[in-house]
Amino acid sequence: MGAFPAALEELIDQFASLPGIGYKSAQRLAFHILSLPDSEARAFADAVVRARDRIHCCRICQNLTDADACAICTNPRRDASVVCVVSDPRDVTAIEHTREYNGLYHVLHGVISPMNHIGPDDIRIRELVERVAQGGIQEVIMATNPDTEGETTAKYISRLLKPFEVKVTRLAYGIPVGGSLEFADDATLMRALEGRLEF
Amino acid sequence: MGAFPAALEELIDQFASLPGIGYKSAQRLAFHILSLPDSEARAFADAVVRARDRIHCCRICQNLTDADACAICTNPRRDASVVCVVSDPRDVTAIEHTREYNGLYHVLHGVISPMNHIGPDDIRIRELVERVAQGGIQEVIMATNPDTEGETTAKYISRLLKPFEVKVTRLAYGIPVGGSLEFADDATLMRALEGRLEF
Numbered sequence: 001m002g003a004f005p006a007a008l009e010e011l012i013d014q015f016a017s018l019p020g021i022g023y024k025s026a027q028r029l030a031f032h033i034l035s036l037p038d039s040e041a042r043a044f045a046d047a048v049v050r051a052r053d054r055i056h057c058c059r060i061c062q063n064l065t066d067a068d069a070c071a072i073c074t075n076p077r078r079d080a081s082v083v084c085v086v087s088d089p090r091d092v093t094a095i096e097h098t099r100e101y102n103g104l105y106h107v108l109h110g111v112i113s114p115m116n117h118i119g120p121d122d123i124r125i126r127e128l129v130e131r132v133a134q135g136g137i138q139e140v141i142m143a144t145n146p147d148t149e150g151e152t153t154a155k156y157i158s159r160l161l162k163p164f165e166v167k168v169t170r171l172a173y174g175i176p177v178g179g180s181l182e183f184a185d186d187a188t189l190m191r192a193l194e195g196r197l198e199f
Numbered sequence: 200m201g202a203f204p205a206a207l208e209e210l211i212d213q214f215a216s217l218p219g220i221g222y223k224s225a226q227r228l229a230f231h232i233l234s235l236p237d238s239e240a241r242a243f244a245d246a247v248v249r250a251r252d253r254i255h256c257c258r259i260c261q262n263l264t265d266a267d268a269c270a271i272c273t274n275p276r277r278d279a280s281v282v283c284v285v286s287d288p289r290d291v292t293a294i295e296h297t298r299e300y301n302g303l304y305h306v307l308h309g310v311i312s313p314m315n316h317i318g319p320d321d322i323r324i325r326e327l328v329e330r331v332a333q334g335g336i337q338e339v340i341m342a343t344n345p346d347t348e349g350e351t352t353a354k355y356i357s358r359l360l361k362p363f364e365v366k367v368t369r370l371a372y373g374i375p376v377g378g379s380l381e382f383a384d385d386a387t388l389m390r391a392l393e394g395r396l397e398f
Contacts, residue, residue: 011250045244051210
């Protein structure tokens with residue numbers, strides 16, 4: 001009998017099933033839960049259920065929201081003629097943080113990845129094409145990550161959007177601001193050279 | 200509007216309130232919860248509530264249990280004349296894992312630590328003294344961690360137990376000084392048990 005009581009073992013297992021959490025960390029987290037006042041442990045469990053119940057994808061842009069359409073899509077001051085396509089809701093947060101972008105978004109919830117058996121139908125590409133087909137969108141900015149899968153996804157989508165009267169662009173690649181040439185990898189440097197701009 | 204919907208923000212905050220989990224990790228965990236099937240998210244929340252509801256301290260040894268008295272205390276094949284005193288339930292698991300020890304335990308749930316305002320009355324020392332006072336215990340093995348607070352606690356308890364006819368020993372220094380019982384390997388723990396010394 002070296003194990004913990006069943007209910008504790010189960011809680012440890014649940015924590016250990018989360019990404020990036022090993023058994024020792026799961027133990028620590030489970031013991032922390034046991035040490036909490038009852039109300040706080042319940043608030044934690046409630047937050048899990050509530051998030052799962054209330055959060056779903058925006059009818060228009062597929063970003064996470066607790067409303068029918070998200071706060072960005074329903075904001076009349078946003079420019080509805082530009083749509084920025086990202087793979088993850090966190091990318092929306094990152095771009096919003098710059099306060100530079102005033103258009104709308106489209107969240108794919110993934111990228112095409114044959115290695116992981118994720119095809120075009122497994123992410124929200126169809127919803128994007130339908131949005132564009134409805135008209136009113138003049139530019140689609142592809143802002144998937146600058147890796148193989150992100151670029152493949154962007155290229156695939158740009159080809160799908162060819163039949164429509166819409167400009168498809170992508171984020172510029174280059175040296176990160178504040179970065180150093182010395183530490184930039186070859187691919188980034190090549191991209192930065194290719195995309196050089198006139199002063 | 201760079202933030203996430205309220206229910207998601209709350210879930211992130213709940214994860215971020217756990218020990219050793221920063222905001223980025225909390226984000227990752229919250230998104231993982233949202234990606235789970237509804238039943239799995241609910242199972243996670245239920246595990247939290249159930250552990251909090253069912254797990255409490257054993258009436259006898261103060262170890263965590265879902266019964267009135269734990270499986271070790273109620274096991275008739277265990278030697279009830281020896282009690283091993285540890286600071287944490289995880290230490291019981293570590294010692295049980297060696298399969299070398301057949302006595303009972305007493306879990307203090309902490310150590311005396313003036314720095315952290317934890318005095319003798321804040322841990323389960325009184326319960327241990329009462330157990331010893333009831334008679335039937337011939338040896339108390341102090342197995343607190345071999346650091347300053349652990350040793351102070353062990354010495355304090357051994358002094359409290361002086362009036363009773365009980366042998367008080369401590370684990371031998373097979374355990375690396377400054378280390379933690381929880382992370383000791385089986386061989387080290389076995390040596391420490393075999394070579395235990397009288398106070």
